[in-house]
Amino acid sequence: MNMQQVEAGAGRRVQVPLGERAYEIVIEPGALRNAGALIARRLPKARVAIITDATVAGFHLGSLHAALDETGIGHETITLPAGEKTKSFAHLIDVVDAVLAARLERGDAIVALGGGVIGDLAGFAAGIVRRGMHFIQVPTSLLAQVDSSVGGKTGINSPHGKNLVGVFHQPSLVIADTAVLDTLSPREFRAGYAEVAKYGLIDKPDFFAWLEKNWQRVFDGGPERVEAIAVSCEAKAEVVVADERESGRRALLNLGHTFGHALEAATEYDGSRLVHGEGVAIGMVLAHEFSNRMNLASADDAARVAAHLRQVGLPTRLSDIPGGLPPAERLLDLMGQDKKVVRGRLTFILTRGIGQSFIADDVPPAEVHAFLKEKLA
Amino acid sequence: MNMQQVEAGAGRRVQVPLGERAYEIVIEPGALRNAGALIARRLPKARVAIITDATVAGFHLGSLHAALDETGIGHETITLPAGEKTKSFAHLIDVVDAVLAARLERGDAIVALGGGVIGDLAGFAAGIVRRGMHFIQVPTSLLAQVDSSVGGKTGINSPHGKNLVGVFHQPSLVIADTAVLDTLSPREFRAGYAEVAKYGLIDKPDFFAWLEKNWQRVFDGGPERVEAIAVSCEAKAEVVVADERESGRRALLNLGHTFGHALEAATEYDGSRLVHGEGVAIGMVLAHEFSNRMNLASADDAARVAAHLRQVGLPTRLSDIPGGLPPAERLLDLMGQDKKVVRGRLTFILTRGIGQSFIADDVPPAEVHAFLKEKLA
Structure with a gap:
């Protein structure tokens, strides 16, 4: 890199x-x-x-x-x-x-x-x-x-x-x-940018810091755009090669996606309200905040993630989604239908801080429910 | 075995x-x-x-x-x-x-x-x-x-x-x-038996000879049936392991199938006229006869294959199919739509005799056409 x-x-x-x-x-x-x-x-x-x-x-x-x-x-x-x-x-x-x-x-x-x-x-x-x-x-x-x-x-x-x-x-x-x-x-460019930022948040804190400095040039085009895309592809390729069929480490790529998919489903895949990358942006912020709630990550890191994504123009809160959202129960249910469920337990990507994500396969649904209720309030 | x-x-x-x-x-x-x-x-x-x-x-x-x-x-x-x-x-x-x-x-x-x-x-x-x-x-x-x-x-x-x-x-x-x-x-048992016989014809002449002697006990049930099925599964497994994605040797399993599939298509998959195994039985006889026509295999071997399949009650000739068949041109065209076509040349499984099949990937369509015309006459 x-x-x-x-x-x-x-x-x-x-x-x-x-x-x-x-x-x-x-x-x-x-x-x-x-x-x-x-x-x-x-x-x-x-x-x-x-x-x-x-x-x-x-x-x-x-x-x-x-x-x-x-x-x-x-x-x-x-x-x-x-x-x-x-x-x-x-x-x-x-x-x-x-x-x-x-x-x-x-x-x-x-x-x-x-x-x-x-x-x-x-x-x-x-x-x-x-x-x-x-x-x-x-x-x-x-x-x-x-x-x-x-x-x-x-x-x-x-x-x-x-x-x-x-x-x-x-x-x-x-x-x-x-x-x-x-x-x-x-809007569409920003939505894709959420996934670029994701690679930094998974396990490349230096890349995330580089993006905080250079994001405008990535948006404008030129060599920084090529670089950001290449680093992202390399990061994804590395994970895919280690786990082609998604039985283990590849799940890290779902950072922000369990929440994100539920939000997409809750808005009925209506792109005028929420597109995939926007769901991922909100989902990544939620993953950091939930990790903080579980005493895994600091509140500062969650705030730093939210600040950068907001800076580029991405939504970062449930209230940024236009129109109403269903109650927490329903969102939890929509997470359960996600492919990454294993025998009824929720598998989440949580984090210990920026660039320190990990797979948590025994997240208590009750904690998620309480967290979502708070966020929807 | x-x-x-x-x-x-x-x-x-x-x-x-x-x-x-x-x-x-x-x-x-x-x-x-x-x-x-x-x-x-x-x-x-x-x-x-x-x-x-x-x-x-x-x-x-x-x-x-x-x-x-x-x-x-x-x-x-x-x-x-x-x-x-x-x-x-x-x-x-x-x-x-x-x-x-x-x-x-x-x-x-x-x-x-x-x-x-x-x-x-x-x-x-x-x-x-x-x-x-x-x-x-x-x-x-x-x-x-x-x-x-x-x-x-x-x-x-x-x-x-x-x-x-x-x-x-x-x-x-x-x-x-x-x-x-x-x-x-x-009828359905016989149709499956065509595929059992196929494994002998591909590369197990001893198995084909054993079937000629023991086929009645395979039909009646008992240990010979278990044995015939196990030998068939082993034979197929051997080929599949060598070539899981069908890029090479696995094509041998298509002995009788290029003709057979065309006949199934020509009869519009109407099981009252022809079921898959029957198409394969006729196809295997045609493959041996065509190999004889190409001076690859003896007429005796083709006759021996036809005799055994006829003995168990399987159809072995185009005229055994009730109802009319389309002309040779159409049959050839139906072969062309088969998945095993490679860039317009016909890939056929031909044979040098019983248990001596091989992949021929440059069979001239004109020869097949002439052969089919003769057989339809």
Whole structure:
């Protein structure tokens, strides 16, 4: 992690060393223009099906088509509606049918051009068509670049909860063009930034301190943005390599997510009220405050986390969410439906301070309930 | 393989040594009565969702419930319509929803009680709910005991072809009760027997010769049945361990299947005309005859294969299929949609004689076309 020596204009490549499923993340402003060459080098002769959404297509589909045409890569495009509701069985079936209708074979690839929704859905389709096709991620949101594009988690939502159906399916290549992030709304960029900050809070206190100083340059673009994304991808890759199937350490990545998912469910995944990264931001602050309540972490650390996230413009309190929230009982229940429950006990990521998170697998639901009641008051 | 020393009443256990995904196949008359104890030993404290079909439920669900109740294993049951049409996205969604509604967790298990259709569908559901739950197979057809219960292939059909959507998901345990096969119709038993014979034809000429002598006792039940099933599971396990994801040698298991799948598609998966094992029987004879046409194998071997399969009552010729077949062009096209196509060339399993099969990945479509035209004439 050379966070001080940031060169202007330089791209970075992060290796995810997962044995025969190893792959590379190319992080560079303008990388989309080289997508054809990057894909052809990794998968010579493959044809591709591009899965994207209507919003992203307007900004970047033309560039991707041009890059593929330049290198003679045959392509089909499937454009879906933008938004979380697209992560459904109905759209999954549409994608699967379209890929099969195009007669793509096992050696061909599905390319996800979009944010986390498109990546999760397209990756799931790639994982199940012909029991597994190649999958290439071209993440166009900050959240997708630092989180969903690393680790192989794919999936859709269920009426019973978010991401409850899916597979682990590693991509063959990730192309993270840091310049495309300029087309994001400030709100969407901030939401992704919550996950960047998360890596500092998990176990990289120096990175968190660096972000406190440099966050504005990460937002503005330039070498600090590339650096922050590369450090985030490296941090996630490190955890994923240690625990690909999420049986242990990988749970650390859920810092802020147990609370966050419950809040997303409580607001019915209505992006106008709360998006994923915002839920994570509030969830991380709650995790620090709850850790303080359990006498694990200091109140100062919780305040420092809240202050930084507030500074960049993220919500940090339950009352920052517009509209009413359900009572504490219901929020607790929504946490229980989270995938990370093990036989009725709540598994939480708690912390002993900034960069000192740990997995607590025996958190008493009654304590959480009392804490939430207080916070909702 | 101790095919001569068959002890009366003895069960057999076949290990499938897939590292951290290793599992055991328990092959024994009456094993269903011990299902509770077998499951509890493998997955202490797990709850289970039983997926079955209406026909199988009538015969065996009571026994399974009793066995689970005896050991205090909590269970939910989801009963689906019997038949190939159940391998659809619609029924997959029903199963996924029911398992989530029952709030089963990652450490819990889905139990498939049924034939290949139920096993494939339930295994797919187990592979995608919470990105992978435990999966236990209780195969009730001969086909499922010797083929689909070993190897981790799961999936559903698509309008574009059979088994085109699915995942690789290994079971945690397979319980093959050889006595339940007495409830099968003779036709269904024979169809499963085609896959037993296949293992001899792939690379076990002694086993094929043993079957020619002992097939009647395999049909009648008793120790020869246990033996034939155990040898088949061992044969399949050997190939699967060498090539879990079907990139190479595993393709040998498709002997008879490229023709067979095309015939199933051509008859629109109408089980009254052709069931899978029958398609494989005809396909294996065609593979031997085509190998003879290509000057690879003798006409005598092709005749010997056809004679044995005919003797047990299986169809061996295209003209054995009731109702008309589409022309050769269409059959060839249906082969092309098979998953094992690699970039437009046809991959076939051909043979140099009984027990001498090999993967031919450059079979000229024109030769196959001419051969099929002859056979259809």
